[in-house]
Amino acid sequence: MRQFIDKLTHLKPSTSPQASQIPSPPSSFADEQDIFRYRKQRGVNLGSWFVLERWITDSPFRSAVQPAQSDLDVARGKDAKAILENHWNTWITEADWVWLKDHGFNAVRIPIGYYHLAGLDPSLLDGTDFYGLAGVFEHAWSKIKEAFELAYKYRIGILLDLHAAPGKQNADSHSGTSKSPPTLFSSKHNLRHTTHVLSTLLIHLNTYLYNTHSPPLPNLIGIELLNEPHPSSDKILQTWYLNTIHQLRSIDSRVPIYLGECWRLDSYSNWLVHNDRHMEGGLTVLDHHLYRCFTSEDIHTPALSLSQAIDPATNGSTHQHFSSISQKLSNAGGSGLVVGEWSGALNPGSLSGSTTNGFNETKSYVDAQLRLYESQACAGWFFWTYKKGHPGDSGWSLRDAVKKGTFPHYVGIQSSSGRRMDGNEAAVVDAKMKTKAIARENHTSYWSQFRGSYNHSQFDEGYSEGWDTAFHFFNSSFHKNFDEGPKHSVNEPGFGAAWAKKHCSAEDRSKKSYWEYDHGFRQGIDGARGFLIDHFK
Numbered sequence: 001m002r003q004f005i006d007k008l009t010h011l012k013p014s015t016s017p018q019a020s021q022i023p024s025p026p027s028s029f030a031d032e033q034d035i036f037r038y039r040k041q042r043g044v045n046l047g048s049w050f051v052l053e054r055w056i057t058d059s060p061f062r063s064a065v066q067p068a069q070s071d072l073d074v075a076r077g078k079d080a081k082a083i084l085e086n087h088w089n090t091w092i093t094e095a096d097w098v099w100l101k102d103h104g105f106n107a108v109r110i111p112i113g114y115y116h117l118a119g120l121d122p123s124l125l126d127g128t129d130f131y132g133l134a135g136v137f138e139h140a141w142s143k144i145k146e147a148f149e150l151a152y153k154y155r156i157g158i159l160l161d162l163h164a165a166p167g168k169q170n171a172d173s174h175s176g177t178s179k180s181p182p183t184l185f186s187s188k189h190n191l192r193h194t195t196h197v198l199s200t201l202l203i204h205l206n207t208y209l210y211n212t213h214s215p216p217l218p219n220l221i222g223i224e225l226l227n228e229p230h231p232s233s234d235k236i237l238q239t240w241y242l243n244t245i246h247q248l249r250s251i252d253s254r255v256p257i258y259l260g261e262c263w264r265l266d267s268y269s270n271w272l273v274h275n276d277r278h279m280e281g282g283l284t285v286l287d288h289h290l291y292r293c294f295t296s297e298d299i300h301t302p303a304l305s306l307s308q309a310i311d312p313a314t315n316g317s318t319h320q321h322f323s324s325i326s327q328k329l330s331n332a333g334g335s336g337l338v339v340g341e342w343s344g345a346l347n348p349g350s351l352s353g354s355t356t357n358g359f360n361e362t363k364s365y366v367d368a369q370l371r372l373y374e375s376q377a378c379a380g381w382f383f384w385t386y387k388k389g390h391p392g393d394s395g396w397s398l399r400d401a402v403k404k405g406t407f408p409h410y411v412g413i414q415s416s417s418g419r420r421m422d423g424n425e426a427a428v429v430d431a432k433m434k435t436k437a438i439a440r441e442n443h444t445s446y447w448s449q450f451r452g453s454y455n456h457s458q459f460d461e462g463y464s465e466g467w468d469t470a471f472h473f474f475n476s477s478f479h480k481n482f483d484e485g486p487k488h489s490v491n492e493p494g495f496g497a498a499w500a501k502k503h504c505s506a507e508d509r510s511k512k513s514y515w516e517y518d519h520g521f522r523q524g525i526d527g528a529r530g531f532l533i534d535h536f537k
Contacts, residue, residue, distance in 0.1 A: 013227045018249060033218035035476045036157045037088035037256050037283060038502075040494035041221065041338060041380025042411045043107030043159070043396050043432045046102070048385070049091050050140060051111040051163040053174050056396075057389030058478045060087045069173040071113055071164065072129055081136045088143045094150055096386070102153040103402065104489040106413040107221060109340060109382040110147065113164030113176050114197045124197055127189070128166045129177050145208055148217050157221035159258060159382070160201070160342070170230040183238075185231045195244045198225060202251050222256035223248070224287060224340070227229060229260050237262070238271055242278055249281045256283035257341070263289070269325050269337075276332040282500055285379070286329070287340035289319075289450045292350075293395075299349040303361035311368035312375050322377035330497035330518060336379040342369055343384050344406055345395030362395065369485035370408070376522055379494040382392070383407075411491040413533060427535065429470065435527040443519065455513035465500070466524025469493055474532060490532070496525050 033410055048056035052210040059237035061068050063077040075078055084199055086393040100108070115130040119141030121145045122134035130137075146158075151158050164176030167183035167190035169394055172308050175182065182192045202223065209217045225244055230235035261268035272279070272286065292298045309316040322337065344366045351358040394404040401407035471489040493499060500521045508514065 011410060013477060014479075020328050027067075027232045028220050029216055030478070034508060035413075035473060035491055036219050036498050037221050037426045038493065039106065039473055040308075040374075040412070040492045041107040041157065041159075042489075043157075043380065044105060044107055044386045045109045045111065045341060045382050045384045046092055046386050047111065048389075049088065049176055050109065050116050050420075051113050051176070052087075057087075057386060058472065059389055060084065066252065067178050070176060070178040072133075072177040073350045075115075075130065075133045075136045076285075084136065085139055088140065091492050092147070092386075097154045100156060103409065104414060106156055106412070106489055106491070107159065107380065107382065108386075109159045109161050110144070110404070111161045111163030111227060112140075114143065114162065114166055114194070115164070115176070115280050116340050117197065117201055117204075121200055126198060126491070129179075129191070132357065141204075145213075148219060149213065149397070152217050152219045155219075157219045159222045159224060159340075160220070161224040161227050161258070162194075162198065163227040165226055166190045166197065167194075169226045170228050172228075174453065175227075176290075182230065184214055185229075190193070191240050195227075195247055197225065199245060199247055199251060202248055207423045209520055220255070221284065222258045222285065222506070224258035224260065226260050227536065229262060232264070234262070234267060234271075238268075239303070241412040244334065245284070253280075254282040254375075254458070256285060256335065258287045258338070261286045261288060265321070265325050265337075270327050272335055273328055273332045273537075276335070279334060283336060283495060284332075284337055285495075286325075289341040290339050291341070291345070292365075293343075293345045293347045299347045302352070303350045303354075303365055305344050305356075306346070307361075307365045307368040310365075310372050312371050312377075313368075313497060316368075316372075319372050319375070321379065322372060322375075326377045326497075334499045336495040336498055338376070338380040338382070339373055339378060339381050341384040342381060343372075343396050344401055346370075347488055359404070359406065366401070366407055370411070374390065376496065376526070381481075397446040411456075411489075414479075428531070431531045431535075432464070432467050432527070435531070436460065436467070436524070437462055439520070439523045439527065443516075454511075455516060457505055458513040459520035462500075462520025463523075463527070464520075465523040466496065466521035467528045468524075469496070469499060469521075470528035470532075474528070492529060493525050 027377055047053060052060050052074060053060050053488055054069055060074055060083055063079055063083060065076045067073065074084065115125055115133065115137050117124050118134040118137040118237055119139060125131050125134050148158055163174060166215045167187055168175040168177060169182060169184045171182055184194065205220065209220060225241065229237055237291050240258060248257060248479040249256060265286065272284065300305070308314045312319040327336055344362050346358065346365060347360060351361055373377060383398050383400065386395060388397045391400055394401040394406050398407060402409060422430045433449055440456065440463070445455050447454055470493055473493050477491045497518060500518065
């Protein structure tokens with residue numbers, strides 16, 4: 001049924017002079033790059049590294065001008081360049097990348113502002129609130145590039161998130177300035193300039209990753225066009241999304257693009273499926289942010305109820321919603337869903353009556369979320385945030401949560417043997433046949449209740465290829481270029497449906513029985529993961 005592609009061409013030819021300067025990445029690392037991008041993303045936000053938030057760390061704000069809440073306030077303050085460069089050099093160091101690897105994390109989301117790109121093109125600040133401040137930010141770009149190099153050393157992927165756009169995409173101070181109202185969506189110039197910023201970023205980033213750096217770096221897992229946009233209408237944002245996706249994909253046809261969905265998953269997933277034909281190329285991912293500590297309803301809901309609503313173990317409403325969205329997105333060739341921000345924070349109102357000072361409730365809440373995000377309803381997740389300047393906040397600081405025990409010490413599957421999974425072929429093949437037979441029996445038994453025309457052989461084929469795909473990811477964890485050892489986490493498929501369609505012909509995808517293939521593929525991945533946990537952990 002499927003035609004597997006051994007070599008992929010990632011960069012599409014373009015008539016753009018700038019785009020034509022981008023070198024093609026070596027085909028030898030195409031598969032490794034796909035593993036980085038399509039695997040289950042278990043990540044954390046490196047909050048307040050570049051885009052500063054005073055509640056996370058207040059040290060960089062010590063000389064900021066009033067109201068001293070945003071990057072612009074810091075940049076206009078005394079000794080801003082020295083303060084910022086010292087912060088960039090010390091907030092995240094190699095020891096932090098080691099810590100992430102040792103705890104199973106394979107991805108980070110790095111919030112940046114457009115002004116952090118002044119080092120690659122100072123003119124990006126012309127006509128903006130940061131005009132005249134290019135010198136303050138000129139060395140940020142070198143730190144961003146360095147992040148890719150260090151992250152790859154520990155096999156960690158990077159999602160770059162445009163957290164602060166020209167004119168601001170929302171009213172929050174973490175969008176670059178302290179002033180309101182935001183003007184991104186009311187200004188055609190700002191919208192065009194934001195697209196230009198993202199295009200410039202992609203051109204320079206690809207040049208660095210594929211050509212300047214030796215060896216080439218495959219660990220760009222995506223670019224998020226805007227963090228938490230707050231448009232005056234969905235139409236304005238969605239039109240801009242389509243135009244910007246078209247521009248970026250004309251530069252790099254395979255780059256994964258992440259889209260903030262304004263906390264309207266149903267609306268934006270419907271829009272994404274409807275516009276699937278415009279999304280050809282790499283992954284197009286919806287980014288949902290999930291917090292349960294801000295609204296009046298959240299504050300008056302007990303922690304147990306919040307956890308049960310999320311938890312797949314109780315078939316909670318949020319799990320049902322995510323599953324529905326995930327199934328819908330699987331119908332769009334290269335789409336998926338991630339939770340780009342979440343935390344263990346609960347409002348004191350939700351912890352009323354706790355006998356453990358909130359510890360048990362917070363741990364249960366985190367565990368319920370992880371069960372949801374680790375299911376096939378979600379392709380990945382990024383905790384907010386990595387750390388805070390002052391220790392002790394286990395609701396928002398990952399480092400503190402792990403230390404306290406409300407967050408697991410390790411995420412994902414930890415291989416204790418450091419061995420590949422393809423050295424036990426007989427056991428693997430036997431397990432594949434046995435689990436497929438059980439899955440097929442359950443599948444045919446269920447659908448026999450409903451009249452219709454079925455082709456259950458497609459389920460069989462999907463299961464086999466889902467299983468094989470899972471082991472392809474598992475074995476990539478022990479590639480010769482990957483460190484082997486007891487602390488090395490195992491790669492698993494995350495964007496399974498998108499991977500299947502990527503390697504499947506358009507003719508096969510159009511068949512009426514493709515849904516059975518898709519069901520089998522997903523179950524094959526689950527079956528292989530269960531076998532891996534039982535036999536190789």
